[in-house]
Each structure stands twice: as structure tokens, then as C-alpha cells.
Amino acid sequence: MNHSPSALLYLFGTFVLLVTVIGIYCVVVTQNLIRALIGLELLIKAVTLLIVAVGFITGNTGLTQAMVITLIVVEVVIMTVAVGVVIGSHRRSGSLSAKNIANLKG
């Protein structure tokens, strides 16, 4: 296996792209709100992998770790609030379908 920085970036980029495709497909195709959040999680994981890969290739792991930690904190807050919205939607409509979101007012 070639270990040049360009080849390493291509290798990591391939896997980042695959996970991104899986996440986007999940978010676009699903009608279940929890599954849409899981797709969003996968997209965030792809971004995390890309940041870590760039740090690994350039040798600047300190800065990338600081960015990943910030990303994880933001991710947790987004997921917590989004799950709260999903539970609220389920309490009102009794369903997890994304179609019910369109019926909400204001």
C-alpha cells in the first residue's frame, strides 16, 4: 500500500464519501424522524473522520482534536434538542412520520 500523503488522503476520502452517501441516502429516503436523526449522525461521523484524517496526514493532531471535541459537543446538543422535538411530535400526533411535521402550525 502506498503511504504518500496524497494516497492517504484519497484512502480516507473514499471512506468519508461512502459514509456521507449512506447518511444522505438515509436522511433523504426515510420518513421516520428517528432514522433521519441517525442519518444526520452518520453525516457528522463522516465529517469527524475527515478532520481526524487531515490531522493525521499533516501531523497537526492537536488542532484537529480541539476541533473534533468542539464538534462532538455541538453534535450532542443538536441530538438532544432534536430528540426532544421528535418526542414532542410523537406526543401530539402519535406517530414518528416526517409527514406530520408539515402539519404543525407556527
Place this chain on the structure above:
Amino acid sequence: MDFIFVLLVLFVCAALWTVMASSLLLSSIGLAAASALLSVVMFKCGAQLAAVFELSVCAGLISVLFICTVSLTEAMDRKQSREYARERMSRFWPLPAVVILLSFALARLSGKFNFGTFVSFRGEDVRNLLWNVRQLDILGQIIILMVGVFGVVILFREGQKK
């Protein structure tokens, strides 16, 4: 590097399984597995502190959050569940084919791209960076955490009785 390659393949498989699993509980477990594999990749890439965060927060906390959410929702009866699974599979079956085809296409294109030269340098320690250089990030994180806490409090506030 071969070990990282194997971990990355497993990571993609876990992500695919997360999306394809029929049960939301299995999807949550698949997501936890993907997070755990990503944390091992991070550890092997020299991002040890971030790997610990990923393992404890993403593989632990967020999985628990999803499992709690699934447990708070009502389960479908068997007939509904069967119909839903059939309808879901009709929408999701192209995904594994897309992933496999894309993998082969990217493998064939391997070596044909040159991303230029990389500036390699010895970076600062993450603790020094986080606490001394990027203090604004910490402040932003605290504000975002507070926003999250207040958001959840408002979302779960019981309606006041008149």
C-alpha cells in the same frame, strides 16, 4: 495502516447496517458500533483525547439517548410492522448496491489524483490548544450546552393548567 484500512471497512459496514436494520433499536446499536470503530480509528491516527470523547459521548451517551427515545414511542403491531418493513425495504434496497458500485469506482480511480504537496508540521499539544489558544471555542461550547439545556427544559415543560 492495514489495520486502519480494516477498521474503516468495518466502519462503513456498521454505517450501512445502521441504515438498513429494520428495527430502530438495532439501528441505534449499529450507530454505537460505528462510533466505537471510529474512536479506534481516531486512536490509531494519534487523536487519543478526541477518541475518548467519541467513545464516551457518541458511542455511549447518544446511543442511550436514541434507545430511550425508541422506548418512549409506541411499538407497531405485528401486521403494521410487517407492512412497514416491506415498504421500507422497497426504498432502501438500492443503497448497498450504490455503496458497492461507488467503492469499486473509487478503487479503480485510486492513484489517478494528486492532491499536491502537504505541509507537515509538529502541532501543539491539544490541552494547551484547547485551554490557552482556543479559549473562545470553550466559551462557545458552554453557550451551546446552555442553549441545549434550556431548549430541552422548554420542550418538556408541562403545559400550565388554567
